[in-house]
Amino acid sequence: MLTIQNLHAGIEEKKILNGINLEIKPGEVHAIMGPNGSGKSTLASVLAGRENYEVTEGSVEFLGKDLLELSPEERASEGLFLAFQYPIEIPGLTTTNFIKTAVNEIRKYRGQEPLDAVAFLKLMKEKMALMNIDQSLLSRSLNEGFSGGEKKRNEIFQMAMLQPKLAILDETDSGLDIDAIRIVANGVNKLRSKDNAVLVVTHYQRLLDYIIPDFVHVLYNGRIVKTGKKELALELEERGYDFIKNEVAEEVVR
């Protein structure tokens, strides 16, 4: 589904990713962990197409297409979704209107008829129930005055509405208490299927208690330095990131 090869990228002269290789297949859950500054969020941003990042080397293939050639909206329409670490507040634009426009623009891209009001409402009600979201929240301006938990739930609600092939969760657990994490994780788990995949970007292991990964990758200095099963996350939690840093240092010495 997603094949990243030797990806180098940075922002304004500063190199952040130094040759990422990663393969994600349908049905899989991958977790990317790493210390602060290792390039986790940069990877998420580059995949979603954030403008100010520059790819200097390497390739990313998504469902047979050259992802890096596509605009952010085309990536979304092809089935990529990024749950933002810091969802943006947009006063004056209701969540409902926003999500309706998004759903129908993606349908248009795929050559489908727009959903009519009834069908849209039905879909929305279904996903609202899934995410425990109240109608009143959706008639308010997008994320404006939402609590941290409401913002993150709204992200997963959007994901539920757009039904992506690959969802990237960028530090979705940051700033959430344990109850909120459980709700968010629960939403993600209900959306999992053999056809779609999830990439969880996180600093801490705790989200992975609820969204069980098939693979855990450790990102350090812009490279994946270690890959393992879910036990690797527990090991990191226990030993901290220093043991990874030391291992990398030893390799360099050798």
Place this chain on the structure above:
Amino acid sequence: MDNFQYIREHFDQLQSSDTTSGLRAIRKKGFDSFNRLGIPVKHEEWKYTRISPLFNKEYKLNQHTSVSAVELEEIRLPGYEQATELVFVNGIFSFPLSTIRSNQILVMPLEEAAKNEYKDIVSKHLGHSSKYQKDGINALNTAFVKDGVFIFVKKGQIVEQPIYIYNVTDSRSGNVLSQPRSLVYVSENAQLQIVETYATLGLDESFTNQVLEIIVNKHARTEYYKIQNDSAHTNQVSTTHIRQIAKSYTHTVTISLNGGIIRNNLNLVLDSEYCEGHLYGLYLQKGQTHVDNHTVVDNVKPNCFSNELYKGIIDEKATGVFNGKIFVQPQAQKTNAYQSNKNILLSDDASVNTKPQLEIFADDVKCSHGCTVGRLNEEGLFYLQSRGIPSKIARSLLLHAFAIDVLEHIRPEPIREYVDKLISERLEFDGHD
């Protein structure tokens, strides 16, 4: 013949043809002021809006032309079926083209009101705006006051349907200078909504110099909406002077979408205790349109409240000006006055000059002001795009969202929908309900 000589001749003609009118004295005063003050050139209040070049062109003043009802059709605003429609052509009120659909209001030529039982009201209130517009432009309008209307709302009348005022410029046979001038008096416990718009027939240039004065009495409520969506070859100075002479409520929204040079003067004089006034404005500009909003909130008496929000979206080579004055006079203790001006510039050639100006002479007041000038929020744009919304639509959604907190204050529904549609079209937006 230059304009000034032409103006003098017209003035002399008007005064000699109208020897009995109660308006003679005020016109004389206006003409003298105009001669003394002239057209503003190096005037602090006109720093960013140069109108003197407009006076290098020749105009026909207060020209009578005939406009047919059919020609009016496309100018009419939605909801007109219920509204009282007042039509001015080249500044001259046209009874035949107007339709008064409410028996709760009286509409009569200002000239008549200056003679009949309303003459005391007219002489007391007409011309109060000149205290705030101390320039030759306001005086020039006053020098020719004659063909406007006097609108009177009786005590306790809650006028259910709005008054629509159409200022039509007929420039099909030469450049036109129009000077609409009217007076509105809202009595105790009465309520009134006014919607005013501007339209031009013809391709020659025009300059509209308008003054509308509104008096609001005890416990009365007045809403005033101005919609400017005229052609690029039309210029205007539009002065709206609202004086709240007893505890009362007012609400104004000024929408500027198209035109050449537009200068709006909005004065809100809180001339009694416990008055409340809301002022909203939205200017959405492109091409070379120049929009200048000069507002004055004058807190004369204690315990008044005012809230002001003006927003601008400026594209291409357009220029915007916002100047918001708040005066708090020495005895106006416990004043609450808020002001905010926010601007988005969409091109490198667009510009805006924004200036809050607070002059506070009382010590127990709450006043705040703020202004911002920026670009479209890039983070917001990426957020929308990342959900599959193409950048063009994402841009218009964001701009529409920016405009909405002014738009939502247009209370007559057909007018709000109409303006919303104009704005959505401007923002090249479709697929939004």
